[in-house]
Amino acid sequence: MSASQEYFEEKEKIDFLFYRGFRVTRVTENLDGAAVEFERTGAAGQEKEVLHLQTADARKYFSSILFHQQRNLTPAE
Template sequence: MSDYAQYLQERDQIDGLLNQGYSIKSITENLSGAFVEFEKIIGSTITSETLHILTADARKYFSVKLIHR
């Protein structure tokens, strides 16, 4: 898979979670990419999802989304 195709896939995953009402809870970056933890609170139920972001463009993308929210 090309880097651009991988970026598009990661961007779509980020947008999908944000559109479902998740918010970014924490970000952990290391040499293998970034682990972005998303959290959604409905009543007393907390649901979380974690994405492993590999591409630099997708890391820039979620950073911009974090700043805008």
């Protein structure tokens, strides 16, 4: 599988979780990539998903989304 195809698959998984209302709760980076934990609280209780991102482009994409998520959580001054 090409690197670009791997990136698009990981990007799709990230987008899908955000679309379903998940928020990032923890990121663990290592030499093999990044393990990103997502959580959401819904009618069925608390749900948790973990994605292992291996491509550098997916980690960069995720980082930009995380930055915007944190920015939206900050109270307006």
